[in-house]
Structures are given as structure tokens and as C-alpha cells.
Amino acid sequence: MDEGVDVAANENTARTAASALAAPTALTAHQLVGLLVDPGSFHSWDEPPPGPPADPEYRASLDRARERTGLDEAVLTGLGLIDGRPVALVVSEFGFLGGSIGVATAERITRAVERATAERLPLLALPVSGGTRMQEGSAAFLCMLRITAAVQTHRAAGLPYLTYLRNPTMGGVFASWGTLGQLVLAEPGARLGFLGPRVYEELRGVELPADVQQAETLAEHGLVDAVVPPQDLRELVRRTLAVLGTTPPPAEAPDDAESPTEGTDDTRPDAWDSVLRTRRPDRPGTRELLRRTAEELVLLDAPGGRGGALVRALAVLGGRPVVVVGQQRQSPEHERPFTAADLRAVRRTALLAEQLGLPLVTVVDTAGAELSAQAEREGIAVEIAHCLTTLLALRTPVLAVLLGQGSGGGALALLPADRVIAAGHSWLAPLPPEGASAIVHRDGAHAAELARAQGIGAHRLAEVGLVDEVVPELPDAAEEPEAFCARLGQAIGRTLGALAAPEADRLAARAARHRRLGDSR
Template sequence: MVSTARGLINAFLDTDSFESWDQPAVQVADPEYQEQLRRAAERAGTDEAVLTGRGSVHGRPVVVLVSEFAFLAGSIGRVAAERITAAIRRATAERLPVVASTASGGTRMQEGAPAFVEMISISSALMAHKAAGLPYLVHLRHPTTGGVFASWGSLGHVTVAEPGALTGFLGPKVFEALNGRPFPEGVQTAENLAAHGVIDGVVATADLPVLLDRALAVLVDPPVAPRLPRRTGSIDPGDAWASVLRTRRPERAGVRDLLRYGAAGTVRLTEPDASVLVALTRLDGQPCVVVGQDRSQSKPMGPAALRQARRGMNLAESLGLPLVTVIDTPGAELSPAAEEGGLAGEIAQCIATLATLTVPTLAILLGQGTGGGALALLPAKTVIAPEHAWLAPLPPEGASQIVHHDLDHADALARKQHITALDLHLSRTIHQLIPENDNDTAADLAIAVVAEAAVQLHRGTR
């Protein structure tokens, strides 16, 4: 584990690429505080708690903000804050991505309120940077707490933490001193925050160069022309119930197959077992954000999953990247907990957000499209689907229960409700159909779908 600021800079930047942007720290009037600063500099080998400057990651220029915890616990005073703000503003002016690596106890107590309010200046500069469509990537080191975590540590487009890092708003020692009891163990760990969707993942420092390379490849590198062969052929009207059964086969392609066989450089922004997957990736060379329902997971798609979906939508808008949604769900979670968590409202918010994005949007109706959970990811500018995909307000069995008070009419209702991809294409709900073959493997279908998606994205972003 790399702990020093200079060591971290050497770990993820290209060799000898770092150029410091820092001005020498100014003297302070208080002799006692000045002596503390002198000793801190001697101990840390830096003149402040943060280093800023320009470097490169696999040849791509970036601006870096790196905390030095050995300097007064990485605390941010006015000088450090002004360095950070100046570096962010310069990065915005030069249209460069910003990479931050934090390790801090928060605001510097020796300076009090004047330092505390500087977190607003840093946050304002970052929001202007993001509003300009420029990436901001955050790496949280052990520990990151207080005002740093509550400002520039929590505003990243992508935010990861090193394994075991203490990350939280209130330092556990402060909590114990104020309340007379210890803070519960395990709450403020990187792993727990990742499991609750507060951060995007846990990444060892040794793996940081790979993560940054992949993320910047999506965020910075230009698109390339699609190369996968598109599938041609006729669409079989087929049988609606047969299509329903076909899409429920375990071996049918899902969103993870699309990424496995048709994407490159994927940066996953949700936990491995999430029911809604969010990722930065390239589909056949086209950079995009993917928000996809994963029917293979045992977790039902509840309010939290839909909030993750909406976060992915907003991420695409913030970065100016195309958004690809993948619909493949037996339905949203049906439970008291889902109702209390605002499931219906989350569906409505997803629909409203997706329908009003200004970036190119593409929805892939990949297989099952059941209920409000499917509708939440549908209102894209372009919708494509393989020929056996379908969309219905309820699964056919549920519709049978409502209409006939039994499950025996599911097949008949599937045929009557115009749920097939071909029916949806005729009504212009779906804009492009992709032929399927009887002998398709998951890889075959995934490649066919990604090929069509890449062409549509290429058209939409030219």
C-alpha cells in the first residue's frame, strides 16, 4: 500500500511526467502554528497537505490533487484549499481531466472556520469543471473523513477507495469522545460503502493505473468506427408465448454477455451482484455509459437499484457520453420494503430523467420486459431489440390472474396483448429489430446486439 503523496503520484502517473503547479506555502503570523507547520513539513517532506500538478496516464494528460496525510493528518487549511481550487480551475481552462487521491482528517482545526468554508470554494470549482463536461475521478485512501469526504471526496464521476480504508463523515475518535461510546465497527469501511452504493468500488493502489487507463479510454479517447458485423435477415412473426419462454432460458444472453463479448475497457460502477449494472465502457469502439438490468441476479430490482440506474443516467449527462440502457427483467421488486422505499416514485423518476436527457440515448430491449421496471429504462431516443424480446405491463401469468383469475391463460394473453418485438416495431415503440437464429449462443446474440447498438450510437453522436 502506497501512503505518501509522492509515492502515489509515482504509482499511477507515467514516469517523470509530473509537473508541480504549487506555489511555495506562505508564512503565518501565529508563531506556535508556524512551528507546527515547520515540523509537519520536516516530517512529511512536503510544504503542505496536498500536492497538485499535471502529469499523464498512459500518455493522456491529467491534473492531480494528492493528499499528504503525514502533513498534519492531511488536514485542509486555506493554503491547501487555495492550491486545490486553483488547480481545478486551471484544469477546467485547459480542458483536462482531474484525478484526486485523498487521505485526510478533514478541515484543519488550527485555522477553524476560515479553512472550513474553503470546502465550498473547492466544491464550486469542481461543479464548474463537471459542468464543462470534464471528468473528475476520485481515489479515497485511508483515512478520508470530515469536510474532505463531504466535499471534493464525494463529487467524483467515478469514486473508488483502497481496501480497508476508513471513509466517513465523522471520525470515529471524535464520535467516541462526544458520545462516550465507540462508533460501530465496519460501517465506515470502503467495503461497506461500496456494498451500499455510496462509492463505486474498492481498488488496490497497485490496480489504480489500470482503472484510470480504462476510465480515461472511455472518457477521453475518440470513438472508432464500428467493426462488428451487423446481422441481416428476415424476422419471423413467430409465437408470442414461445418468445416469452425463450427469453427465460438461463443460457440466453444478458447484459453481462453484452459487455463480455462486445465491449472493451469496462469500468463497473456497481457491486458484482447488483440487479442493475452501471458501467463506463466501449461497445464496439463507441464510448458510453451502460445501465442494464441483470436478470441472472437473485436480488430483485428495488428502489435502490433504480436509484443506481438514475445515477448512471445523470453520469452520462454530466460527462456528455451516450447512454445505453439494457432492459431484461422479470419485473421490479414486489414487497412492503419496496413500497416503503418509494418504488413507484423511483420508476417515475427514471422515466422522467431518461426522457429528458440531452445526450444520445439508446435502449436495448434484450429479453424480458416486464412491468414498470422495464418501462423505467425504455424512453430512449432510439430503441432496438432482438426479435424474440417482449414488453408487457405484467408477466403473462400475472395478466392471466387479473383477467381470468387463474394462471392457465398466460399463453393466450401473451398472444393477444401485442407484446412481441415485431408488434412493438410495427407500432414504432421499437425502431430496429435484430434477427435471431435458432442456434444462437449467448455470445452470438450478444455480438449481434452490440453490433447494431454500436452503429446506432455512431449515427447518434456524429
């Protein structure tokens, strides 16, 4: 069990820093390296840049930048240790011509990325830059392709690539290698965007609203995974690498003899009683489940922040590194609906699992997707469809956990999986029972009757092929949260251990599984 690093908990710090949006990052490249790596562990990979440019004015600018910063280019690269783990670093220096990227800068970055790939090292890039170097024109601009190609090769090799966007990160850097991290982190208050505000105003004749290019705004829209103060970055990277560096135990053969889905009509929970129990405000949700069961945990930002309806995390569960995306049930008085932005974040998290080669664990616990004109404008139904296809096609193992409420398309969006585990009182229905009653009887008075008639309970879902294991509640997860989470955590670990089949076999079995859904066993 691990309390984890909650990178979404830095909201106050981030909002305070946002007031200084226009101020460049205060830390130099060397200072940031000093904050990150174990003392004395950094070794530079940098070689001297080629001879001076022919243009005397540009040459003088380079000389002044070198004298001012003590660096010979706008980026520092090398190898450092973070809690004893080797990490390749690419660190920009804003004091050197605004961190701009020239041809020599790009070559240094590219060589560092290629070396990290060759040595199979995780790579952490920490850009701060106004973009490509105007003195070098299109040649420097085209080098964004060079860097991006090297980064893509690194990612395709299954190696971690993390980025930490500092204030400011703009233009070609932001639009290429700066935002290609499997995790994209950002400095509080950082200005991040495609076009700088001064250029925007000159070209368009109007000012760009200040908060549009703010790190926190990008996090709210799912474009940044976490807004992290520099002093907290080392711990976040340490825990992230601890998760990604965990060697899973050997695969386990499925134990078909143990089938916790059985039960007579007398012992199975009443469907309506289960609905009411899953609405208890003290019932453990996704966050509590992770905090009680994960050996390592890094909670990432999601739309709506800590009060939102979605939880995203890297975790070690049952000794296995995984990516987690789950719905966070809330009390009715503080209910935030599951939105189109949440669904886009689900897909992004699923693709993160695929990029990292890790199993994906989804957790379903929702009163339903947002029902509003705004949701329709944002294409919430289309986002549900895209979630379904993304999970069905995902190349890594997928385990779904039906934790509590499973209402409508918002629940269905997280259910395509190789295996499904369900809590004893969990349920799945096209609508809340009150909604079904309104359609069938034109009132809500028959909700209990409809809940029992529609076969929404976990054991009935096992009979129609959705649920593979029902984890009992004795008698209610809200009354025994620690013991219940422990049982569910054991089931998750056991099931993950049985999902290590070759990719082609697993995908074929997944397709066959969904072809049979709805047929009674």
C-alpha cells in the first residue's frame, strides 16, 4: 500500500505561480539538474559545437550568451542518477538566446536521444524555449523533424520519454519533441503554446487571452498530464521510473477451479439493494482503492482536477506495473458528470498504456455520462464510441473493474477488456433504474422492479459473459473498506498475472469474448 504522489494536489501552488505567467523560468539548466539528480552523478555528453557562424552580429550574440550562461549552446545533455536509476537528460537554458534551437542545438539533442535509445535509458527532456532560432531560418526549423524522428525511434523501442515543459515553451519546440512525452509535465504558470503572444498580436491585431497558453489550462483540457513545481519534480520522476522499472512476477496460469461467480438466488444480493448500496457516500471509490492496494502510485491530472470524475494513474498492483484510468464516484450533492473531456482523457490514458507496453486497468463507477446541450455539442456519444474502439483494439492487456455504479454509455465506455472483475454489489444498466422506470411506466415508482427484472447485478452479468469474477462484499464495501479493497486488490493481481498471453492470441480471444457477450452461459 502506498499513499503515492498526487500531482493533482499542487493546485494552490500552481495557481499562485500562474500570476507570474510572463516571467521566464527562474532556474538555470545547471540548477535544475542539481534539483533532479543524485549529488555528483551527472556526466555531460556534450561535445563542442562547430565553428562560429559567418554573420558577425549572430556570432557576437553567441559569444555574449556563452559568457552570460557558462554554456556553449542552449541545451545541456548527459546522464544522471535519480535515486540510483540512470536517466538521460536534455535540459534547455533560457538564458542562452531564449533557449532557441539552432542546427547545432538540434544536433546535440538528437545525439542525446539516439544515445539514450542505444543504451536503453529512460529519457527526460526539460525544454524552455521561444522556438527555433530565427538567425538560422528554415535550416533550424527543419531540425524539429530531425529531433522528432529520434524521439519517435526512442518511443517505438518501448523506452520511457518524459517531458517537463518550462516557462516558456513555444513554437516548434512545443509543437514537436516538447509535447511527445508519454507523460507531459509542466511548470506551474508556464506559458505553453504554438505562437508567442507578441507575434500573435502583431499578426492578428488583437491580444491573446493570457490564460489560453497557461499550463493549468492545458492540464484542464487533457494536454498536460501534471503541473508540477520544480522542487517536486524529482520525486515524481523517481516514482514514475519506479513504476516503469518494476519487473513483474512470472505469468500465472488461470485458476479455473476457483470461480467466485457462483451463488444461488438466495445468496445473491438483491439488485435494487445493490443500487442503493453503491450510492452510499462512504463507499470506497477508485482513489481509495488505489491508495489501499498499490505498492507504488503516481496520480496524474485529469479534467476537472481533484474534484473531477476521472482518476488517472501509474501504479504497481500485485507486483505488476500498470496504467490505471477510473471513474471517481461522487456524492449526489457534489456530483460532477462524466464529460466528453473525460472520455478523451480515457483514450489518451489507454494509448499511454500501449506506448509503455503496460496493462491497462479501467475502473467503472459512474452514475452516467453528462446529459446536457453542451455534452451534445462536444460529441459525447462520439467520444463513447471512440473509447470502445480504442479499448477493443488496444495491444496491451486490459482488465476492467466494475466497482460500483455502472450507468449507461459512460460505464460501457470503460468496459471492453480481456477480463472483468466485479464487486458484489456492482451493477450495469443502460440507464439508472429510475430512468428505465420512467420509460416503461412513465414514472420513477417502479425503479426497484425494473432493477430486478433487467438483470443488472454482478452475478447476472457473469451469466451473460461480461464478468469473470465477483469479489464479495461482506456485507457492504462501505462497512469493511480495508478488507474489501484487499480482496479486490488480490483479485486484480491474480487476474493481471493470467493475462500475459502473446498479443495475437490475446486479441483473438478478446474478439471472441465480445462476440459472445449477452448469451447466457
